[in-house]
Amino acid sequence: MGRPLRESFVRWGGFDAVGLLCRLALAAVWLSSGLIKAADPRAAQVAVRAYQIFPSSVSDLIGATLPYLEIGLGLLLLLGVATRWVAAMSAAVLVLFVAGVASAALRGLSIDCGCFGGGGQVAPGDTGYAAEVLRDIGFLALAVFLILRPRTPWSVDRLAAGLAVPAADHADHYLDDADLGDHIPDDDVDSGTDDGADHMADHNGRSRSRLDDGSTQNRRSS
DSSP: OOHHHHHHHHHTTHHHHHHHHHHHHHHHHHHHHHHHHHHOHHHHHHHHHTTOOSOHHHHHHHHHHHHHHHHHHHHHHHHTSSHHHHHHHHHHHHHHHHHHHHHHHHTTOOEEOOBTBOOEEOOGGGOOHHHHHHHHHHHHHHHHHHHHSOOOSSSHHHHHHHHHHHHHHHHHHHHHHHHHGGGOOHHHHHHHHHHHHHHHHHHHHHHHHHHHHHHHHHHHHO
16 A cells, blocks of 8 residues: 555544454454354353363353353444453463364364354255365454554553543643642742841841930930
8 A cells, every 4th residue: 555545544534444444344254153052052151062172071161151242242242342352362262273173174074164154964965164264264264454453443452541631631731730838949038038048137126226215216315
């Protein structure tokens, strides 16, 4: 992308629009996947068992909890809460999905990935490992974009950042005002002190003069 084109893209909020689309698209992926699995938890457990990676008890635990992890990720992305961290967790889960599908293909298993429901054994000609890996890599690209640019429009993250800036400005203004008392020039302080001392000396001198005049008059009267 040439520099002028890139500047125009940034000026018109291009990255914001892309970020919003990435966040909502990835949220839709997790929500749809999680809700489908949560509606049939037994099928989710069968899908995990079909990978033949974990013992049955561990596979069943993963199959039971994975749908709710996906729903949680989807809701956080939909709201735009802690987007960078949720995107990083999404990326980690997607890498595990890609590794699992690639492992099944390399070991000659004939299974459906069960990413959006279903799963388990299928006929050898019915596998779609390449398409499933490419699809998950596409989802991974969405997560990586959000890791790099997590602050998107219509998100709690951006709202919180907007509220934090005025509060920080107010605090800085308050501290600046408080610091004014600590930064009065020493010359001004010394000048004020000297002026006060001179005034007191003046007053004392006039008082002594009046007393001397009074004593002189009294002696003349005597």
